[in-house]
Amino acid sequence: MNSQEPKTKVEDNLLRPSSLSDYVGQTSIKKNLKIAMKAAKDRNECMEHILLNGPPGLGKTSLAIVLSNEMERELIKTTATSIKRIIDLMSLVMTLKPGDILFIDEIHRLDKRIEESFYSVMEDFEIQIVRxxxxxIKAASIPCNPFTLIGATTRAGLLSKPLRDRFGLTFHFQFYSLDELIDVIQNVAQRLELTITKTEALEIAKRSRGTPRIAIHLVKRVRDVATVYFDHKIDRETLQETFSTLRLDQNGLSDQDRKLLLLLYQKNGHPVGLNTICAILSEDRTTLEEMTEPYLLLINYIEKTPRGRVITKDGINYLQSNGYAKQQLNTSLGLFS
Ligand SMILES: Nc1ncnc2c1ncn2[C@@H]1O[C@H](COP(=O)(O)OP(=O)(O)OP(=O)(O)O)[C@@H](O)[C@H]1O
Ligand SMILES: [Mg+2]
Incomplete structure (x- = not known):
């Protein structure tokens, strides 16, 4: 048995950027944010409410943290599903100090009644209560301190128009370029005290689906493989072993992506509805819509049509040229195993 005390696990929070200068990419968002922050500071006002929209892992929560650090304001974090009753909303909002930043994750999941109560909170900083x-019937308005609401969502389309209209600033996140991902990977490597050259960082970046969270996840897997098999050394061989263990190809596509592509391929160009895909692949809707599909759409391997999903020429070419097209889609036996 190892008699040494285990080292403290490096918290994911330590890997997050803490200032705008650490925050890689999203140039247009950062530019707009800098103007809004400076204007609010100069006028000594709260910033307007901000909506952050984009696929998982692209840096919405991290940006809210950066913003609160840059504005030197306290950040209060919660998720929409934990605000179930008006009393939850009241106790959240009434405890905010002037200028605080309230971050609500998954804001598209707000309960309808709570969402309606939010309108007057966002607009006039008062909660309207009807008893x-x-x-x-008695109506009362209870004032609260002015604050900035940052709402994060992976599904802005699900937000009602009145709620969307109450955000002064709306930012849509873009997938990251290879160069930006290399920066993320090398910064994280430095914080984890790992040596990863630019060539190796590029190989990890290529498999990160344009997403910093995936890039960081891969760096940690590479570190594990290096620890177990390669005496902590990270080189080409370490990466090859990691990617093959994770069954990731040169684009970062996994078995689940290939199953989806093969399913669409076997339908000979006929669109397949999301429910059918979920049933055949034994996958839940949210994972498919938010994790699997956006990257396949980005690299133009699939298309969304009103009648369902179809595979594109690029997608077909990928399956055929890598020898996947002839495989049988048999989920019970485990594809590609
Ligand atoms: N622009 C960036 N620069 C550096 N690191 C980043 C950046 N964006 C994200 N990251 C890293 O990626 C990880 C995931 O980011 P984050 O949690 O902010 O994503 P998110 O958009 O809030 O995801 P979700 O929708 O799942 O909540 C963070 O731990 C952070 O370290
Ligand atoms: Mg988040």
Whole structure:
């Protein structure tokens, strides 16, 4: 048995950027944010409410943290599903100090009644409460301190228009370029005290699906393989072993992506509905819509049509040229194993 105490696990939070200068990419968002921050500081006002929209892992939460650091304001973090009743909303909002930043993750999941109560909170900084019913109905407005709401969502389309309209600033996140991912990877490597050359960082970046969270996840897997098999050394061989263990190809596509492509390929160009895909692949809708599909759409391997998903010429070419097209789609036996 190892008698040494285990070292403290490096917290994911330590890998997050803490200032705008650490925050890689999203140039247009950063430019707009800098103007809004400076204007608010000069006028000594709260920033307007901000909506952050984009696929998982692209840096929405990290940006909210960066913003609170840059503005030197306290950040209060919560998720929409934990605000179930008006009383939850009241106790959250009433405790905010002037200028605080309230971050609500997954804001598209707000309960409809709570969402309606938010309108007056966002606009006039007061909570409207209606008590009783019929002739005894009583309405009251309770003021709260002015604050900035940052809402994050992976599904801005699900937000009602009145809610969307109350955000002064809306930012849409873009997938990261290879150079940006190399920066993310090398910064993280430095914080984890790993040596990863630019050539190796590029190989990891290529498999990161344009997403910093995946890039960081891969760096940690590479570190594990280096620890177990290669005496902590990270080189080409370490990467090859890691990618083959994870069954990732040169684009970062996994078995689940290939199953989806093969399913669409076997339908000979007929669109396949999301429910059918979920049933055949035994996958839940959110994972498919938010994790699997966006990258396949980005690299133009699939298309969304009103009647369902179809595979593109590029997608077909990928399956055929890598020898996947002839495989049988048999999920119970495990594809590509
Ligand atoms: N622009 C960036 N620069 C450096 N690191 C980043 C950047 N964006 C994200 N990261 C890293 O990627 C990880 C995931 O980012 P984050 O949690 O902010 O994503 P998210 O958009 O909030 O995802 P989700 O929708 O799942 O909540 C973070 O731990 C952070 O370290
Ligand atoms: Mg987040």
């Amino acid at each position: 009783g019913g019929g002739r005894n």
